[in-house]
Amino acid sequence: MYHMNTTPSVFPVLLSALKECSPEAKCRLTDEISAAFSDGLLSNAPADAPEDFRFAGRPARPELVPPDAVRARKMNTPEGYAAMLHAICHIEFNAVNLALDAAYRFRSLPAAFTADWIRVAKEEACHFRLMRARLQAHGFDYGDFEAHNHLWDMAYKTAFDPLLRMALVPRVLEARGLDVTPAIRAKVAQKGDAETCAALDIIYRDEVGHVKIGNRWYQHLCAGRGLEPAALFRALVSRYDLFVFRGYVNIEARRQAGFSRFELAMLEDFERGLKSR
Numbered sequence: 001m002y003h004m005n006t007t008p009s010v011f012p013v014l015l016s017a018l019k020e021c022s023p024e025a026k027c028r029l030t031d032e033i034s035a036a037f038s039d040g041l042l043s044n045a046p047a048d049a050p051e052d053f054r055f056a057g058r059p060a061r062p063e064l065v066p067p068d069a070v071r072a073r074k075m076n077t078p079e080g081y082a083a084m085l086h087a088i089c090h091i092e093f094n095a096v097n098l099a100l101d102a103a104y105r106f107r108s109l110p111a112a113f114t115a116d117w118i119r120v121a122k123e124e125a126c127h128f129r130l131m132r133a134r135l136q137a138h139g140f141d142y143g144d145f146e147a148h149n150h151l152w153d154m155a156y157k158t159a160f161d162p163l164l165r166m167a168l169v170p171r172v173l174e175a176r177g178l179d180v181t182p183a184i185r186a187k188v189a190q191k192g193d194a195e196t197c198a199a200l201d202i203i204y205r206d207e208v209g210h211v212k213i214g215n216r217w218y219q220h221l222c223a224g225r226g227l228e229p230a231a232l233f234r235a236l237v238s239r240y241d242l243f244v245f246r247g248y249v250n251i252e253a254r255r256q257a258g259f260s261r262f263e264l265a266m267l268e269d270f271e272r273g274l275k276s277r
């Protein structure tokens with residue numbers, strides 16, 4: 001199979017996309033990788049071992065601050081509204097890096113895993129562009145407000161094991177996006193900003209799919225290691241000091257994303273126990 005051996009590996013180009021600092025260039029590279037990978041022009045044959053690095057490429061701005069130092073702004077001022085758009089924009093930018101990193105780093109899984117996360121990266125790049133355009137329409141740009149790096153930090157902490165990554169990033173942090181989006185959309189609609197509503201609808205629809213992909217591979221990895229998914233998840237959430245639920249919980253979206261009602265009820269009960277302790 002001469003031609004299979006000469007198909008270049010996707011991993012070096014995933015690494016260049018990850019390390020790219022310019023958001024435009026990162027998104028363009030992501031689109032190119034996605035097209036080439038689905039056309040079979042790149043293979044997921046393991047090349048060298050994945051590189052370990054603390055930070056993925058990002059522009060000099062936004063300035064990164066600790067999560068509790070991000071200034072809370074009222075959404076009823078133009079600046080506060082733009083800060084809300086900026087926060088979503090920043091999440092989407094990080095989500096591109098997170099998806100690229102999952103595709104790049106974890107190589108012991110079937111090609112469908114690499115394909116899934118490359119597709120997620122492409123959708124996140126689309127979300128970033130959508131939100132950046134909305135931010136620009138309101139007279140601001142990506143980098144104009146401070147931001148925190150919590151999402152990427154979780155990627156770094158889970159870089160040594162795909163099971164941990166799948167358990168804690170899509171199923172905890174990205175699933176939380178499903179909880180907060182409906183309230184944000186309602187405020188945006190109240191302002192009469194129909195174009196931002198349309199962008200949020202696309203993001204929400206795709207995000208359910210991303211959490212579902214996380215759930216599918218989490219189940220797959222647990223099955224392969226003979227681990228019980230629900231019990232393990234409870235142990236991890238507790239050990240990493242995370243909350244699955246905070247405020248409003250979008251049970252229906254989580255159910256669509258592959259959480260069972262049993263699992264959700266059990267987690268809710270478990271967290272109530274933790275908080276009352």
Ligand SMILES: [Fe+2]
Binds near residue numbers: 092095123127203207
């Ligand atoms: Fe997204």
